[in-house]
Amino acid sequence: MRISQLFKIALYSVWSNKIRSFLTMLGIIIGISSVIILVGMGKGAEKEISDQISSLGTNLITVSLTKTATIDDGDLKELKSKPGIKAISPQVSSSNVNIKAGSKTSTTSIEASNESYAEVKSYTVSSGRFITSRDVKNRYNVLVIGTETANNIFGTTNVVGETMYVSGIQFKVVGVLKSAGTSTTGSSDDKIILPLSTAQRLLKSSSIKTYYIEAKSQAEVDTAMSYIKMFLNKKYGLNNLAISTTTDTYYRVLSQTSLLTTATSTTKSMSNMLSGVAAISLLVGGIGIMNIMLVSVIERTKEIGTRKAIGAKRRTILTQFLIEAAIVSGLGGLLGVLIGYLGAYVGKTFFATSIVISGNIVVAAFAFSVVVGLVFGIYPADKASKLNPIDALRYE
Template sequence: MGIIQSIKMALKSIKSNKLRAVLTMLGIIIGVSSVIVLVSIAQGSTKNVTSQINQLGTNLLTINSTGSDITLTEDKINKLSKLNGVNAVSPVVSGRVTVKKEKTSSQVSLTGTNAAYESVRGAKVNQGRFITDLDVEYRQKVVVLGSDTASTFFGTDNPVGQYIQIEGTSFKIIGVLASKGSSLGQSGDDVVIVPLSTGERVVGTTTISQVYLQGKSQDHMDFVMTEVEMEMASLYPNKSDSYSVTNQQDLMNTMSSVSNTMTMMLGGIASISLLVGGIGIMNIMLVSVSERTKEIGIRKAIGAKRRDVLLQFLIEAVVLSSMGGVIGIFAGLGIGKIVSTFMNMSISYSTSVMLLSFLFSLVVGVVFGVFPANKASKLNPIQALRYE
């Protein structure tokens, strides 16, 4: 008996027991859809975190002063900017300040920095311009607003050219940043950016506790980091505990490792459902063998070989699992869409995951279908015909 005829007989058998077939496939459907949904959520979260890290800036190194016994002065920062692999350097002073306009008042994060901050941190100006080196040199009272800050004080109006008070001092608004959203739990839009020299005066300190460095090439960031660490060790001998140098790529790698582990764990948990579905297929096929013992005896009596009977029941198991796999894929896509819409979660579908989950469902059908099919093929035709 040919494969096509065996498939037709398998479909006919499934069609004659629709409810039982649906219940048998349910385990496979749940398993495949679970794998797709959970892995897609994990991959979506990975992409979301990666995007947030990228918003911090490209090719980024950060120097943080963690002790009071070192001072990041302008001349020492200039030495860092002259290193071979460093493209730009942006020192930062920061603090929380009170911003007022007429009757509206709010506590906002203030960043005092230089013109290089725009490229180092990937800041984009939506209206007006960013601060310049001349603004820093002449201690200009100018400010660039984050998009949320601009909305809070000016609504939909263009604030460029207008004035706002920071800690009681009037500042001219020269620009508004494009929205960056939140990054690693911190909003990048509820901020005011002023020239470094002006910012030092507003927050009442000349201590620079943080410096951002942009590397020339993403491929050589490890080399640049080594350069910076050696220079810092030269500038501040025996004080390595008082500062830290962090590489954005290291953060990316750590997050990727955690996300990949999470994806594998979720995929493994969901795959258990497929195994449970396979056990369901085996149970139903064993019941089917018992119910169709007489049919098997008749087929063997009229010349069907053991291979034909084995193939028929094995194909039935594979058809059930493959149909369940296909339905599971569509169910997974639908559930993923619902989750992303109503729970505001980032979903990232993967064709390879869908294909692997479908192939796994086929393998489950074969593995768990072999035992019932083998049992059916070994039935003695005389005993089978006498079976009631």
């Protein structure tokens, strides 16, 4: 019997039991759509984090102090004179700070630094100006505001010259940041930026544990990091300690490249974990196909016996049932792909979720669904092909 005839018989069998066939496909549909959406979310998170880190520039170095050290302006001036270092911005930050303008109140986060902060962190203002050295030196109560924060308490971004209260203290808005959008880590526009000295007085803390350092170029990042580490080792007295002492106990120095590598590795692990969870649905769907195909063999025992009695070979019966299993899993895979794309569209449009669908993942998921159908269809097909025609014709 020709393959085309076997396809027609298999399609007729699937179509004549539409509800059962659809329920059999359901596991495959859920598995495929889950793989596409979850892996897409992982890829989207990876892209967002990568773009966000890259947007800060490839020559940015982040220094995080695990143990507090006394680093004054003289130390920073000395460090800035080292080869490869262009600018240094100490940073103090705080989250969930109460702010008020008129009758409207809200909470936001504070970032505080010096006049180099805009250059180091690649911040730009859409109106007004940024923090200046004069603001820092004189502890002026001025701030630069994010667009989302401005809309929350003023209802507009045209707020340069307006006054607002931060933790009950009056400040003047001197600039509005250019919108940076929203990422997986939250909104980049919900913040205020204060002069470092003003924030230290406001927060009643002079401790600085984060420094952002801009290297003169990407090629000089490693040179700058070497001098930063030598400076910190001297500051903490680590040069005299045992070689086994880990500097992570005292400080960490990370470049954008290392941050990007770490973030990418983390998101890839998350994507693999999500795809593994989704793949379980495909296996469950495959078990469902095997179960229904076994039921189909029992229901069609007489049909199989009749066909074998008139000359149908074992190979023909085996092929027919394998084709049926492949059709069920293949149709389920196609529906799963469609639902996966639909789910991604809904997530991006209505929930502002970044989902990046990879064509390779879609093809691989669909191929896997067909393979699952064939693998779990082998046993029922083999059982059908081995039926004795006489016993099959006697079956009631």
